[in-house]
Structures are given as C-alpha cells and as structure tokens.
Amino acid sequence: MRLRRSLTAIAGLAAVATLLTACAATDTDDDAAAESGGFTTTEATDEFPITIEHAFGETEITEAPERVATWGWGSTEAAISVGVYPVAVAEQSWTVGEGNLLPWVEEAYDEAGIPKPAVLTDADGGATLPYEEFVAADPDLIVAPYSGLTEEQYELLSDIAPVVAFPEAPWTTTWQDTISITANALGRTAAGDEVLDGIEQGIADDAAAHSEFAGATFVSIWDGDGVASIYTEADARVSVLTGLGLEVAPSVAALDSSDGGFYYDLSYEQLDQLDADVVILFAASEDAAAASLAKPELQAIPAVAAGKVVQVVDPVTVSSVSPPTALSFGWQAGWPTLVEDIAAVLAG
Structure with missing residues (x-):
C-alpha cells in the first residue's frame, strides 16, 4: 500500500499492516477459496450466534459467515482489515468509475492473492439497490453499518441474507463503529480492537506532533x-x-x-x-x-x-x-x- 513511511501516523497502522502481511503469506489459491465458499485469512474468534442491534431492530448471525457482501462505505475495508475478503462490494462510481475498486481495496486483494470481488451496481448513491446482483453473489451476510439503507431496502435485503445496518441514522456511523460493528458481525472482535487501537494511536501521534x-x-x-x-x-x-x-x-x-x-x-x-x-x-x-x-x-x-x-x-x-x-x-x-x-x- 502507499504508506507514508516518514510520518508518525504510520505507526498507528501497525495492526493493519500486520494483518495484511499475514494475508499475503496465506495460501489463498482459487480452488481452496471456492471449496470454502469465501475468502478469509483469519479464523473467527467469537462464539456464535451473535446478535447485532441496529436502527431497524436486531440481526442474529447464527454461524461464522463465509460469503460476505458489503454495502455503503468503509465496511469493505473493515472486513479486510480483520482478514475477511468480501465476495461482493458496493460500487463507488463517483470515486473510481463504474465497476472499479477503490485503489486501497484493490491493492489489498492483490497483496493477498485473492480473487477480486463482484462489484455491486450503485449508480445513484444507494437510492436503489441491485437485488438481483446480491442474489447472484449468494452472500450469507450483508454488512452495511455506514450506508443509507431505508427500512424497505433492509427488509428486502434480509430476504437474501442477514443484514447489519447502521446503529442510529443513515450515514452518521463513526469510522470507529464501522470497524467495530463489522468485526463483531464477522466474529472477530479482538482483531477489530487491534485495528482500532493501531489507528487511534496513529491519530494520537499526529495530535502530539x-x-x-x-x-x-x-x-x-x-x-x-x-x-x-x-x-x-x-x-x-x-x-x-x-x-x-x-x-x-x-x-x-x-x-x-x-x-x-x-x-x-x-x-x-x-x-x-x-x-x-x-x-x-x-x-x-x-x-x-x-x-x-x-x-x-x-x-x-x-x-x-x-x-x-x-x-x-x-x-x-x-x-x-x-x-x-x-x-x-x-x-x-x-x-x-x-x-x-x-x-x-x-x-x-
């Protein structure tokens, strides 16, 4: 990744760098990934079932998800940072154009040697959802803690797979909660805490400087x-x-x-x-x-x-x-x- 080596903030990314290095060293050939049904480089450490409360009620995740889809912003990166590579991610057409991946996301898949995810069409900022593409991706969990999901969209997506929505209001979830909610939903709370600690230390270093x-x-x-x-x-x-x-x-x-x-x-x-x-x-x-x-x-x-x-x-x-x-x-x-x-x- 394009990390700024000369600044103290990079120290705060130690947890993320460690996880990505481990990912790159893991055997992730296509056949093994296909057999497991998804792309992960770490094992879940939490006990299932896990229940996540959110603005539309609560979602029970009965077992460790293997095929994760993400929607909105930040949950893709949060999942990757704890060793789970989504099989389908939301399109960011304004940022990188139709059908492309964010550069830091693409680099993470490349460094880990993991097949790229399906890119879910989102041409209008979440106003409409590509339900057929979600069905085709066959997820067993949809993670969207920082998104603009409506209750109707949430209900329709829930017919495809369990959905984790935002805790209070659309597009207001903190970056910290996006990471912790995603890690919790994936059964990797400890890894999420490690990522958060590393980033927060980097911010503290910047403040001190x-x-x-x-x-x-x-x-x-x-x-x-x-x-x-x-x-x-x-x-x-x-x-x-x-x-x-x-x-x-x-x-x-x-x-x-x-x-x-x-x-x-x-x-x-x-x-x-x-x-x-x-x-x-x-x-x-x-x-x-x-x-x-x-x-x-x-x-x-x-x-x-x-x-x-x-x-x-x-x-x-x-x-x-x-x-x-x-x-x-x-x-x-x-x-x-x-x-x-x-x-x-x-x-x-």
Missing part, C-alpha cells in the same frame, strides 16, 4: 450552486478531525438545519456567519476548487478571505478521507497529506 491543532476551529464544506453544503459533527469526516485536537466551529451547530443529519445546505447569503480558524473545502477537481474560492460569496467567509483554506480535491483523495477507513488512513494523498496541510494553513 501538532500542538497547534488544540482548540483550533474548522468548518468542512462542499460548494454547490447558490448554496454550500456544510458537514456537521454527525459526519464521520468531521468527527475524525476532532481526534487531532481540532474543534468544530460553533457556527456549524448554530446554523444547522439538518435535524441530526450529516450535512445541511447553507445559502450564500449566510456564509459570512461561518466563523472558523480554517475552512476545509472538498471539491471534485483543482479547477472546481479554484472556481469556488474565486466567488465573492465564499470570500465572505472570514477564513476564506484570510486564505485559511485546506483544499481536498479529486474524487479518490476526497473519498479517502470522507471519512477515512480501516485501509485508507494510510493512503498517501489522503489522511497523511490532510494532516500536514491543516498544519501548514494554521501556521501560515
């Missing part, structure tokens, strides 16, 4: 047409940054109209009320970011006018930190670069 982060306020936005989408503290891409000592600007909560959602749209007329030490601007390209920052309306944000802007651009980079996953924390252009860019802007 940047004392200037403590108490600095930020707002994360995506510029639209006449409105800007403001990400709330319920969004995992926001909450992960608080682990560095950064604080969500009070103006984000003061202007929040989402009723507990992970973002809300703010009219250009109100942007001058976004008071923060730094603005994190997400955009699809450098050109798009430049066009947004040139708008007089965005220049009304005090931090933008002062040049206190961190730009996170291009789909892969945006996705690697929106939010980071069990594998993408080590992606060079993602979390490691974001940490250094925030430090540079605050120091400027």
Whole structure:
C-alpha cells in the first residue's frame, strides 16, 4: 500500500499492516477459496450466534459467515482489515468509475492473492439497490453499518441474507463503529480492537506532533450552486478531525438545519456567519476548487478571505478521507497529506 513511511501516523497502522502481511503469506489459491465458499485469512474468534442491534431492530448471525457482501462505505475495508475478503462490494462510481475498486481495496486483494470481488451496481448513491446482483453473489451476510439503507431496502435485503445496518441514522456511523460493528458481525472482535487501537494511536501521534491543532476551529464544506453544503459533527469526516485536537466551529451547530443529519445546505447569503480558524473545502477537481474560492460569496467567509483554506480535491483523495477507513488512513494523498496541510494553513 502507499504508506507514508516518514510520518508518525504510520505507526498507528501497525495492526493493519500486520494483518495484511499475514494475508499475503496465506495460501489463498482459487480452488481452496471456492471449496470454502469465501475468502478469509483469519479464523473467527467469537462464539456464535451473535446478535447485532441496529436502527431497524436486531440481526442474529447464527454461524461464522463465509460469503460476505458489503454495502455503503468503509465496511469493505473493515472486513479486510480483520482478514475477511468480501465476495461482493458496493460500487463507488463517483470515486473510481463504474465497476472499479477503490485503489486501497484493490491493492489489498492483490497483496493477498485473492480473487477480486463482484462489484455491486450503485449508480445513484444507494437510492436503489441491485437485488438481483446480491442474489447472484449468494452472500450469507450483508454488512452495511455506514450506508443509507431505508427500512424497505433492509427488509428486502434480509430476504437474501442477514443484514447489519447502521446503529442510529443513515450515514452518521463513526469510522470507529464501522470497524467495530463489522468485526463483531464477522466474529472477530479482538482483531477489530487491534485495528482500532493501531489507528487511534496513529491519530494520537499526529495530535502530539501538532500542538497547534488544540482548540483550533474548522468548518468542512462542499460548494454547490447558490448554496454550500456544510458537514456537521454527525459526519464521520468531521468527527475524525476532532481526534487531532481540532474543534468544530460553533457556527456549524448554530446554523444547522439538518435535524441530526450529516450535512445541511447553507445559502450564500449566510456564509459570512461561518466563523472558523480554517475552512476545509472538498471539491471534485483543482479547477472546481479554484472556481469556488474565486466567488465573492465564499470570500465572505472570514477564513476564506484570510486564505485559511485546506483544499481536498479529486474524487479518490476526497473519498479517502470522507471519512477515512480501516485501509485508507494510510493512503498517501489522503489522511497523511490532510494532516500536514491543516498544519501548514494554521501556521501560515
């Protein structure tokens, strides 16, 4: 994987690296995988049956799953990090195009010598589900703790296999819970804890290396047409940054109209009320970011006018930190670069 060897954050990925190294050393030829019905490189350590409570009730997993499908964001990487390679994963068409795998996911399969999973069509962000493709994948468990599943979708998927949904609301599960819920559902709680401990230590190391982060306020936005989408503290891409000592600007909560959602749209007329030490601007390209920052309306944000802007651009980079996953924390252009860019802007 493209890990940044020179930064302390890489130490926090020791658990993930150890697991992936073990995966690469395991005999995973196609015939053996076919006989077992799925692709795993570690054994379940928890006792089954396991019951997972979530927003739509509870799901009982009677025995260790062998053919896992994932849906939404982050659960694919969480499963891989504890040694379970899904046989079917959700498409990320905005990030890498139709039918492709995220680069850190593809590298993990390649390094382990495991056949690539089926890519489940998701052209509209989960508004519709490819039920026939789920049936064809023949999963014995569907893991979707960070997703936008509706109750109707959950019920229909449950006719195919047991489904683990989000604990409270769509797209608000923390990155930590995405890992722990997935590991729990797979009967690998101890491995999940090890992965979490490693990543959290890496974040703590980053915080210790940047004392200037403590108490600095930020707002994360995506510029639209006449409105800007403001990400709330319920969004995992926001909450992960608080682990560095950064604080969500009070103006984000003061202007929040989402009723507990992970973002809300703010009219250009109100942007001058976004008071923060730094603005994190997400955009699809450098050109798009430049066009947004040139708008007089965005220049009304005090931090933008002062040049206190961190730009996170291009789909892969945006996705690697929106939010980071069990594998993408080590992606060079993602979390490691974001940490250094925030430090540079605050120091400027």
